[in-house]
Amino acid sequence: MEPILEIEHMSVYFTQYERGIRRRVLPVIRDLTLSVEAGQIVAVVGASGSGKSLLAHGILGILPYNSHMEGEIRYAGEPLPRERSAELRGKEIVLIPQGVNYLDPLMKVGAQLRKGSRDEKVRERTSRALRRYGLSEETEEMYPFELSGGMARRVLIASAVTGIPRLIIADEPTPGLDVRAAKRILGHFRELADEGAGILFITHDLEQALTVADQVAVFYAGETIEVASAADFSDVENLRHPFTRAIWRAMPEHGFHPVSGTQPYPGSRETGCSFAGQCSASTETCRETDLIPLRECCGGMVRCLHPGKEASL
Template sequence: MNTKQTSKFSHSNASIMNRSTESLANPEELLVVKNLSVSFIQYAKGLKQLNLEVICDLNVSVNSGEIVAIVGSSGSGKSLLAHAILGILPTNAKVTGTIRYQGQALTTERQKVFRGREISLIPQSVNYLDPLMKVGEQVQNTIRTKDAKQLQQQVFERYHLSKEAGLLYPFQLSGGMARRVLVATAVSGGAKLIIADEPTPGLHPEVVAETLAHLKELANQGCGVMMITHDIEAAMKIADRIAVFYAGTTVEVAPIEDFKEGGEALRHPYTRALWMALPENDFKPIPGFQPTPTDLPPGCLFEPRCHLRTAECQCKKPEMQDLRGGQVRCIHAT
């Protein structure tokens, strides 16, 4: 990891730590992400440097035994959030804000130790497996104890994967098998926090149901699960809370009940619009596009598309505020 990121991290962590060591909130709180920003330095024409902010002021938390879904359209920076938590962003990324894991700042050093053990990733697709290595061997690679082989076989058994499946190469796996192998890889290290990055992309409904069941099972065993997805319906099936992502920030965090109820129960106009766009509701999208990181609006990020917008919205980014058991980033929310 690059040094710039390290120093930035520890510096900002220290300041937050001083403020909040006494007031450690919920002991069940496994992961707390506060005011996280991720930006990339890009070289534009000539020697001009561009600071491209892809995630800004992001807040989200995951408790043990809970599934939090992070829902947003593609290009909203969801995967980068996962990479930032794991500390595997590219070296030209700059990270500010705090990430706390089990009440302690998640520094670069701790990330290194925790990656693949305490915190693990369920990747999007079988492309995340080495194409030239047998899958059993790959799962063994992530286990760093001596009985790797035995453990791998146990985990495979748990996910109904035969001994022979371990001898297959990734390209030989069926869609359902591939999902199970990916989940097996993530849980084999005994992780307490599992980040599932788009676990159900374009899969057969049966496979989707199976994958979601696996995530639910992990949460029931006490793991915290962060499920990153653009599939609201999948999220609504298993999540306890849903965080809605828009243009690199969270605009609303709401308990699942509010999503099931829909409409007025939701807080942010974007969330409402998302909910309305679902096929079983109005199936109507709202006009406009999510802004790209190169031209973000100066005020509220959703302001250009919002029907509630006022002159005030254009001036200042709204802060995240608690509202009716959830959180919202909108000055007009009720």
């Protein structure tokens, strides 16, 4: 099947000024590669601060003004420059953000979803989208502060289906939800994928990602370090990268072993594998090789010189 979204060697840099005049270019995403097919849910799993949200903003073309992006993004086989994503966002490419903060506090829900359009068709589509998630006409007349947490999340999902989205980017859509509520939300995603949309599901929760995703891309310090099918996670031996194995072992049902150390800050490391500092299998070459490539390995992809090794914990 033709991928709806292909990202190749995407890097995002921020320009910062240190002490006023010294300019510094900070790489926050380095050499990211992943693809999403129609009808597929690809989870991007990574700790906070690993640059996951910027990935979403990069695809949507709404990165902040002091950043720039390299690499190639293709949407439905065509390159996706900023102008093209400006045309598509909100229509074919939609974002489902985290929570109620993403709604204008001073605007009624309905008016917000209609984006200022007074068209009767738009009105109809909006209320249909809200109804689909059990939200009545009254919801449209509410301000965001009047919504409960669950309602707010359903409003945000409804905002994605006022049109017919082909690519849905869900950025941490389930924080702070209990398992049942999260399952319900994830069920909505599965449904949308079954209707033909490709879904990029950005989360820090591997366990949740595995319940719904077809593919999992593991993100570490701004790099994709492994792309694996969800099935690979049934057995740790199938996993390729030491970090992936480490977070697998950190899951409650696999012994709850914590991963020691923290991921490096963007820009603090010049060369070598970013996980080398936390990996017991790392060697001199791991630390010195400049930018280890992401390569095919046993049906998935991995960015490691010694795939399949364990980082002893």
